[in-house]
Amino acid sequence: MIVILILLSACSSKGDEVLQGPGGVTTPTISILAPLHFPQQPSKDIIAEMERLSGVKLDIRWVPEGVYTDKMNTGLTTNSLPKVTFVKFTDYNLVKNAIKSDAFWEIGPYLQQFPNLGKLSPSILNQAAVEGKVYGLYTERPSSRQGIIIRKDWLSHLKLAPPQTLDELYEVMRQFTYNDPDGNGKQDTFGLVDRNDLVYGVFKTLSSYFGTPNNWKQENGQFIPEFVTPEYMDTMNFMKKLYDEKIINQDFALTSKEVQRDKFIRGTAGVFIGSMTDVQRLSIEAKMVNPQAELALINRIEGPQGYKVWSIPNYFGLYLFSKKAIVTEQELLQVLSFFDRSLDKDVSNLMMYGFEGRHYSLEDGKVILPEGTSRLRVDEVSPLYSLMIASVSNTNILEVSQKEQLTALADQLSKDNEQFLVDDPTVHLSSQTYDEKNVELSVIIVDATYNYILGNLTETGFQQEVKRWKHNGGSQMIQEYNEAAKALN
The missing domain is CATH 3.40.190.10 (Periplasmic binding protein-like II)
Known part of the structure; x- marks a missing residue:
């Protein structure tokens, strides 16, 4: 913990990355692009308390969930992402090429330096790994x-x-x-x-x-x-x-x-x-x-x-760390320190439940969520859930x-x-064609599905679109998955 406190108070080499706090102590600023699943942003008082407890300044750029993918993709293509960016599971293939091109930090080697991050589930980290390397901190969820x-x-x-x-x-x-x-x-x-x-x-x-x-x-050794x-x-x-x-x-x-x-x-x-x-x-x-x-x-x-x-993999999405916005290893450790601190008892319960006495009460060490404060929690606390990593298995909650x-x-x-x-x-297999072309190929099937339902396409027409999917790369994807499965056996 001493190492983490030193990291959080360390100066950055970039003048706009830190704020001058009381007594001349510098406060790292962490910029985060995060999805907003609720009509309003979370309580500023809760954010301020998170900052006080963790010793950072948070610059959270909330984006409504409905347009989040477009916003994230624009930042990716223009190389203008903040220090930390949330990537939804369904959008992960959009960023894999950028990951392979060294646009994001590989964080796996650093996790064991932190008391909480070092205890993250190896299984879930591996589910989200790219070529066996860990790049993201996962937001956790049940299978369905x-x-x-x-x-x-x-x-x-x-x-x-x-x-x-x-x-x-x-x-x-x-x-x-x-x-x-x-x-x-x-x-x-x-x-x-x-x-x-x-x-x-x-x-x-x-x-x-x-x-x-x-x-x-998978049927008779073949993927369908x-x-x-x-x-x-x-x-x-x-x-x-x-x-x-x-x-x-x-x-x-x-x-x-x-x-x-x-x-x-x-x-x-x-x-x-x-x-x-x-x-x-x-x-x-x-x-x-x-x-x-x-x-x-x-x-x-x-x-x-x-x-x-x-079912789905046990992560809803990942927080990735931009190499352009986080220039040095020291800055990366500052950012990881914040996420490690967010798993501690005081910060994680603040993010999960809000303020005791306002949003919830305690009785015999357990949380009581009164129906009367339900609306208040939805308005002020619930939007923070998308910032919480490993929340399902965090025993501090x-x-x-x-x-x-x-x-x-x-x-x-x-x-x-x-x-x-x-x-x-x-889920545990890889296909280069999927990573490179699935966004383009999936549009063929999505459009064909909607058009069939709307009566704009017959069953024969739908099958023609499937053939087009196969011709444009789908057959290659199937072959790669077949080969990947055989390699594991």
Whole structure:
């Protein structure tokens, strides 16, 4: 710890990198590009306390999640990223070439110098490694939080049971569209609200209910992309039926996450498929519009192959460290020192729960999160979650004795998902073609999927697009994954 304190007080060689503090002590400035998943930025008081405890000045550049990828990519292409940049798991392939080109620090050799960073999970670090080298600090997450958030009061009004199968889910969404679930005498609702995201929107979770592989399927030693399977086609046909019958918002292919949430909050739609951990925040905001609104959670929908849900690697994203913005090894150690300090008990609990007495209370050493301060936590504390590394396994974070009911249920059902996960068999494999061309190639399949659902493409037309994907590099990608798997055996 003495080494860390010395590092944090050390002067930088660049004059604009430090601030003069009391008594002439210099304070390192750490610039961070981070996604904002909430309507507002976190409390400035909490940020100030984080700075006081860790001995740094934080220059956090919050970017709304809906445009984060574009902002991050612009900084990458213009070589103007700050010292620390968050990269979402789904965008990781965008930066791998930059990593290989030495644009970011390899931090693996430094981690053991720090008491907390040295204890990070080797398994998760290796999941995110590039050519066996560690470049990022991971934000941690369960294997699957996917499920259904549904208007419980609408189910009650229509005397419907929560759906347990795909057929029942369709019928509930149909009645939410045509049977006046809010009782206002108008046909002004629809069953399902989606957004322009085939992964974290509706499509991928729905496809796993149909039994679609998670990105890839390995069969007889060969890799098969998910979109050539019958189950993927079944999912597209189901979505097309919802679209044709106007059970889903007709502009879903163009809808942002913010607009999707707003339609659900305002009672325009009754089913939201995505991360179940969104339920508490959605419930708070829905009750502000309609105090009678009640939400429920469902994680088990039985499909043709039983219960299935897609899984993800245990990191949501990584914090990478720019070599242009962090010129010296000494500066890198200052920045890593801040992240190490963020895992200590005082800082991590501040980021997780806020201020004792304002956002939570303590009883017998456990945290109590009163329902009455739930909105305050959403507004002032929750946006900080995206800054927290290794939060799931950090034993310094206090246990919650009394959670909000919906939050506790979301956690419980996320654990239940572990019983029927569908893993991606290529997670530990590498393909040069994937790293270099997947962004370009995935556009072919994304566009073809949307166009099929919207009726602009026939099944034959969709298969032609698959052939184009293969011709433009997909076949080479398959071959590389096959060879990588054989090399491991």
